[in-house]
Amino acid sequence: SSGINAEWPLRPGVTAATKLGGSVHAIVAGDSCVEAGNNTAKIPGIEKVFVAESPALKGQIAESVVQVLLDIQSKNNYTHILANGTVFGKNILPRMGAKLDVAPISDIIGVESDSTFVRTIYAGNAIQTVESSDPVKLITVRGTAFEASPADGGSAATENVSSDINNDKSEYIEAKLSKSDRPELASANIVISGGRGLKNGENFEMLYELADKMGAAVGASRAAVDAGYVPSDLQVGQTGKMVAPDLYIAVGISGAIQHLAGMKDSKTIVAINKDAEAPIFQVSDIGLVDDLFKAVPEMIAGIEQQ
């Protein structure tokens, strides 16, 4: 059996795909993706990379990407098609499912066989094993649940694809991306997250400072994003990003179930909160009951001295 992964980077997804057995192909799509195609070809485990480059694919707009995927699928008959469980993957894959009349499987955390997969439900409060009898399995993969394949060492063949794309119904305008030199939230080794306890966006500056000292990414609870302290792409939780770093420091975060869903697989959890009863202390490995406006500057000073 073989599978397509759509999107780069996709190294945890490649790991999931290789668990299925058979050859693995990848596809990159966009208006300028030759470099992405070459980088994808270096991931060990991939045999072939389709490069679909066209102005019509600018912004990877779903209606157009799905047409390309259907074209490639009709010629190759993959048994499994995977994408990362990111907004990109979740936006594209179910639309493909409708066209193929199969039930997509969202955000898997485990592969038991080529038709049986594990995923979470109820914000991670239950773990579900599902079996699909569909002829093509469409799967989005939770990146934190699979070891990322190395970025180098592979030498897949690349093949240019030019599909007929007819889309007069939607148009990509532009992206407003958060620019940061910090590590990517979803793949960082250390994440420092702030909650409503930070009280405003300016106060997040001290978390950015601490993060820069530690080489960490910065995340946030939904409350902090809703209140406008930070942009939405920092949100960690059931309906935001899933993270599982070696170290997660929750600052001024109460620990609502929906937030825990996004970070409870972290190796070590540290919580700083002035409320000793905050639910976050029920999952933290190290808890500090203290005023964060005192504790965080002390951490910044303490790390400087080390």
Place this chain on the structure above:
Amino acid sequence: SSGINAEWPLRPGVKVRVRPDQLGVVTDGVKHSMNPFDENAVEEAVRMKQKKIVKEIIAVSCGPTQSQETIRTALAMGADRGIHVEVPKGTEADLQPLAVAKIFAKLIEKEQPDVVILGKQAIDDDANQTTQLLAGLVDWPQGTMASALEHSDGQLKITREIDGGLEDIKVKLPAIISADLRLNEPRYATLPNIMKAKKKKIEKLSPGDLGVDIAPRLTVKKVVDPPVRQAGDKVPDVATLLDKLKKKKVPTATLR
């Protein structure tokens, strides 16, 4: 006109318990409520009507008898009429996104809406699929994870929350949208509106009436509790915290 899907999962914050037969989660006797994202969807439809972008709002729910409560809430928020696609009590967990999307596709044929708005994901199955499936079935453009909508001339400009920030796209109507949390602040239904809602019509249909086969494609083999995380110790000060972290040899500054 516009249609909205309103789902009926367990109320957020309710403690979830795995069933003894390990095939699902206990739902009997547990409080349900409208899915939070569907509240955003209903609210957006009401605002579109207030702005005269749409003339009529139809609230739809697929589920057992109690789904009607969710529709009544939507009617109290401002929807004009409802459609309840009823499935037998106890089978609602088998109603999977592909089946729901097919039901909606038939309703689209029946009602000819210009906009269909759903919540981005249901907080029970966390699938985040129905909008995309429906859009694919009817071949309409999709605007998922919408945090802002702007209408002009038969088009919608949609701001989406994406992995790296925000993105703007434009879609021609008719279109399918999924509402994200920050699309709007859903209103509370006032008592006078709740009373008015009792007089609004809810049409009852079955999947069979619509010619839809709702048999589940995915078989649930097992549902179990997640691993329990034990709480660790509290430390008295930052110095002790940093010391403990040093002893744990937490690596810094390396990316995966």
